[in-house]
Amino acid sequence: MDFAHYIGGEWVADTEITTNTSPANRDDVIGTYARGGAARVDEAVSAAKDALSGWAAASPQIRHDVLERAGALIVERKDELGRLLAREEGKTIAEATGETIRAAQVFKFFAGEALRNTGDAVASVRPGIDVMIEREPVGIVGLITPWNFPIAIPAWKLAPALAFGNTVVMKPAELTPGCAWELAKILDEAGCPAGVFNLVMGPGSKVGARIVEHEDIAAVSFTGSVATGRQVAIDCATRGKKVQLEMGGKNPMVVVDDADLDVAVGASLNGAFFSTGQRCTASSRLIVTAGIYDAFLDRLTAAAADLVVGDPLDAKTQIGPVVDQSQLDQNLGYLALAAEEGCDVRGGGLGNGNGFFMHPAIFAGASNQMRVSREEIFGPMASVIRVADYDEALAVANDTEFGLSSGICTTSLKLASHFRRHANAGMVMVNLPTAGVDYHVPFGGRKGSSYGPREQGSYAREFYTTVKTSYIAP
Ligand code: ADP
Numbered sequence: 001m002d003f004a005h006y007i008g009g010e011w012v013a014d015t016e017i018t019t020n021t022s023p024a025n026r027d028d029v030i031g032t033y034a035r036g037g038a039a040r041v042d043e044a045v046s047a048a049k050d051a052l053s054g055w056a057a058a059s060p061q062i063r064h065d066v067l068e069r070a071g072a073l074i075v076e077r078k079d080e081l082g083r084l085l086a087r088e089e090g091k092t093i094a095e096a097t098g099e100t101i102r103a104a105q106v107f108k109f110f111a112g113e114a115l116r117n118t119g120d121a122v123a124s125v126r127p128g129i130d131v132m133i134e135r136e137p138v139g140i141v142g143l144i145t146p147w148n149f150p151i152a153i154p155a156w157k158l159a160p161a162l163a164f165g166n167t168v169v170m171k172p173a174e175l176t177p178g179c180a181w182e183l184a185k186i187l188d189e190a191g192c193p194a195g196v197f198n199l200v201m202g203p204g205s206k207v208g209a210r211i212v213e214h215e216d217i218a219a220v221s222f223t224g225s226v227a228t229g230r231q232v233a234i235d236c237a238t239r240g241k242k243v244q245l246e247m248g249g250k251n252p253m254v255v256v257d258d259a260d261l262d263v264a265v266g267a268s269l270n271g272a273f274f275s276t277g278q279r280c281t282a283s284s285r286l287i288v289t290a291g292i293y294d295a296f297l298d299r300l301t302a303a304a305a306d307l308v309v310g311d312p313l314d315a316k317t318q319i320g321p322v323v324d325q326s327q328l329d330q331n332l333g334y335l336a337l338a339a340e341e342g343c344d345v346r347g348g349g350l351g352n353g354n355g356f357f358m359h360p361a362i363f364a365g366a367s368n369q370m371r372v373s374r375e376e377i378f379g380p381m382a383s384v385i386r387v388a389d390y391d392e393a394l395a396v397a398n399d400t401e402f403g404l405s406s407g408i409c410t411t412s413l414k415l416a417s418h419f420r421r422h423a424n425a426g427m428v429m430v431n432l433p434t435a436g437v438d439y440h441v442p443f444g445g446r447k448g449s450s451y452g453p454r455e456q457g458s459y460a461r462e463f464y465t466t467v468k469t470s471y472i473a474p
Helices: 038-057 060-076 078-089 093-115 152-163 177-189 204-213 226-238 261-277 290-306 325-340 390-398 413-422 457-464
Strands: 005-007 010-012 017-022 025-034 120-123 130-137 140-144 167-171 197-199 217-223 242-246 251-255 283-289 344-347 361-366 381-387 405-409 427-430 465-472
Touching: 005 038, 005 177, 017 078, 017 177, 025 078, 025 177, 038 130, 038 140, 038 167, 038 197, 038 204, 060 078, 060 093, 060 152, 060 177, 078 093, 078 177, 093 152, 093 457, 140 152, 140 204, 152 167, 152 177, 152 217, 152 457, 167 204, 177 197, 204 217, 204 226, 217 226, 217 457, 226 242, 251 261, 251 390, 261 283, 261 290, 261 381, 261 405, 283 290, 283 390, 290 344, 290 361, 290 381, 325 344, 325 361, 325 381, 381 390, 390 413, 405 413, 413 427, 457 465
Parallel strands: 140 167, 140 217, 167 197, 217 242, 251 283, 251 405, 283 381, 361 381, 405 427
Antiparallel strands: 005 010, 005 197, 017 025, 120 130, 130 465, 344 361
């Protein structure tokens, strides 16, 4: 075994291992990683419990310095970490390096947040009494992360958890333990005290389930699939745990007649296909009004066919592989379903090489009622839905069980403003791809996409702290 768990400041080996291979080349072995179970979670929780009172009481300066150093170490190692990320997840080296820099920015932002944890002093309704409202750590926080952003998502859960004085047990996705392991090493080097951060790798059914179940874990932040997320929420609710979920999307990109065609095609291409469509903010429904539909579809089809699919480490590549065989099989299933449901399927063939490569696919002539337009696919595929006008476009955009990100391409301020007000989503994009967000503002959605307080930016404090109201008489 090459890479051990990180528990109580020690590297802890396991007899079982997970072999981490690249989706771009099945023969490229990145390393073997410890594969734990419930007992390792218990050890990690015990270490987190021992460390909690010290970390919760630590000066904000100490917490700031650890996070700031972690951010600096990530920046120093950005090329190496970006390469690891591209190898283990399959996104292009440019996307992977960008994501790594994003992780560093998140750590640095929350280093500052540790110093900005203000409260309120309020006049009491009773004479002579002072009222104070303060934020305290929640306690031990369990973090369960997915494979599609293997360094940014751990960073945006971990950094606020630590900034506000919580201790952490984190479980990364089985497909991408490498980046999470590097984060553990970086936090160790950054001087994070023993037990404050603990990494346990292994299957969701054992490690994840035990995190959700453990009575000493006060809060769980989860990003992953809808099915698992809903179960996590139920299991947390029955145990009285605080819970935050980020799950799927079926994000619409509306293109209206007055759109700038270059902007609309560029934003749709990026939103639908970049990162191989494996983003919860991907545009998987392109909703296009009748007057621009044919021109848009022709341009999009040509642009998608020109995208270079291949080795993520090659700088010319624009679309890397799908993450694994089961995701590829699922994608191919949706490709066949799109044809069965009556779409004009354009593209979508398998790529060359010893990895899980497929070309982007467009489901032209789709309706919003088809399964391919309702279910999250999580691959480089998008429905193109023709509608009569803006009003129908808005209704179709909102007609989904999800509500993460919603986009419109238009040159009309009136339509853009109307859409911004009426899109039933947590994030709205005007003349921009539905994916691609800033790190210092809230991230999250509505309906089936998200549950609980927002992640990222100053809004992250809501989840990672609990409020105490004190009354003081002289
Ligand atoms: P995806 O399809 O994106 O892999 P999952 O919801 O299966 O989505 O996985 C997201 C994260 O949740 C992963 O770290 C996974 O190991 C974990 N997980 C899977 N099943 C469970 C479970 N029953 N309880 C807790 N975590 C789980």
